[in-house]
Amino acid sequence: MPSTLPASIFNDVLGPIMRGPSSSHSAASVRIARLARDLAGGHVDHALIEFDPNGSLATTHASQGSDLGLFAGLLGWEADDPRLPEGHKALVEQGVEVEIVVRAIGATHPNTYRLTVTNRELGATHVLEADSLGGGMIVVHRIDALDVELFGDQIAHVFGGADGALRVQIGKGVALERQGNELWERRLNRVLPVPTPSGLRLPFSSVAAMTAQADPTQRPLSAWALEYECARGGLDESEVLSQMSKIRDVMRGSIDAGLNGTDWGDRILGNQSAGFRSAWDQGQLLDGGMLNRMVLYVTALMEAKSAMEVIVAAPTAGSCGLFAGTCLAAADALSLDDGPTLRSMLSGGLIGVFVALRSSFAAEVGGCQAETGAGSAMAAATLVEMMGGNAAQSLSAASLALQNVLGLVCDPVANRVEAPCLGRNVSGASNALVSANMALAGYDALIPFDEVLDAHRQISQSMPRELRCTALGGLSITPTSKALEQRLCGGCDS
Template identity: 40%
Template structure:
């Protein structure tokens, strides 16, 4: 039996297997050797197979966990199975595109470290992201760039699908972006071509997510609209190439790295600040890249966007990641656009990005659990929200179809 938790950003962590505490993030090939007694098995395995980690776990069953960049070889496996102490062997494949490894080294892990690393290089933010990912994943710079191109195309495809309209029975909101698109074409909206395109793309992406379509959890499923909506919306409005938008997403990812390392993407920990707030900061840096701004302006834009989102709560209506999630994704995307323009105009962000991210962590720690994706506070407990929740729950009972919340 396996127990796992969501850690945000489309990530999970396995925390228990067969009653034994474990820590698995899907970034190793995992071999589990179930045993009657450990004896000298651990030492034997270490001497027979090069692995990153090996540990003994005892719960309802006892097993030896082996983490490596590959499964144990057939010869070693057959040798183990022939031993009286060994019951059977299970294998768990990695799910992440980039594997972990022992003694993993990266060029930097904070914004200040990145600036120090860049002192004699004068690289742009997207280039620093390529440096980081290339070293982290032991892959070529071109592979990093092309992987991000794949991600961009998934995002673009989701937006295109959303603009054609989406259908899904078990949701609160319908395809509202269709009406927005028509009003935009008919000049019935307040002028602001780029901003309206950002709103449209963000809405379309969120509707595809709510229709269970394929999206990129960037930084999370619940905040998947803001980053692509802003970057692709601005990029298309400016008539920029696919390569330029790839660079913008790489720059955005660098901001996300710092947030993931020192704060959180999980609404269960930091409310919507952790999700839409992070997406907004990431998008702001990406937009600076689209406009050819400087590294300092990108970091300033990210800082201002995050500052604007501190303390934002997560209070989903009826446990569906739709409302007020759609509004907040749009707010995050438009906030990113505004903060990018402010940074391009050399507005003073005052607080360095590292310190803002540290503040995100402190604010998240201080937030009550009722406002962190639990459905126990905020809009989630209003009279109307409870009526919507009851109506949807009745539908689940009638169809014998349980619903599982996903932040």
């Protein structure tokens, strides 16, 4: 289930920077379609998009943003492009024909995309098949008749021979030398922010291996986070902190956008953060201390996400409010400077790396425990470090937080990533705060974080398909949910 590509804080956990309701849908699909466009030679005249009926995308591709992302990617746009909602219109204006079909394609992953793209000028038609792994991460596993494993972290060159045979080579150059009877070459550009350097050697790939290097009670988790991401991306500490600062700034902008009020037609919930702020200002709420600020920021972020504002999927779009809202609310309440804030958030990013290495963020794979569960664990570790805690305490907080939500299902109301997502993001913030305080007070998490992640993965494998973001069970099929879905899609069949 976990990707074989070594996880990166900025590739897998704190990113992508995007618009849309779901990173598994509306960000991953942009990346997949961009690679398909490259395979077609930089222009697509016709695209056939196929989803397997046994996967998640068969029932969610329209309402959760896969179509929106695919249209943008076929046009060569980025995941945060402000034109994203107009992608289909732009394709029509350019004369690009798109067919979307649900039929058996033998997919073994719930988020499999098969794109058949044609460039008539080149007389070329190619097939690209890829999976969305969660948090915007992808793997291309087939090009035409060739089995491959491409993650979008490096430039890939595809060569075609007169006999129809293909060869794929990873390289940095604009074009590589053809061999034998190879007639054509396509360059598939990198779609991830952090490339994989040649000769990559990770300093550790599990909590156990990390803490074997030094006493976790004697250093903060962020020290290891910096070491890891520097090695993973071939970066120095200043570059890692600069990227973390950029991401923090985008998160701040998303909170501001939500608090300023958002409007979007295709959504269930309106602007509720303004009402919460007003009630808080007027003393109408119970004294939640820092938690009330967290609720406000988390809600604002989720509203920005649902209104197609720019967000950071951290670790996913469906859980984008939890980590950012919780951590930035705490930083404001504690009046933290940039340095401690950025380093503490990197410690949460490292918790996410361990999730990516050992389990999954994708709700289609593991339900909401995969999204808000991971986000709550990340936030808990960050809060501990913001209070001056050490790595052992951060790991304990993450373990407690994830234990508290194991088995949490994903059952979106009206097939939209809004409810119960908002409540679960807010609850995840409360869980993170409580878990952090328990760890700081010396509560015993008992189960090491590596072992909690193994349980997380095993539960994912046991969870019924209907409870993993398919809109086929739980709250998704209540009468109210179905009625809302009918209203939002104008009376269409669900």
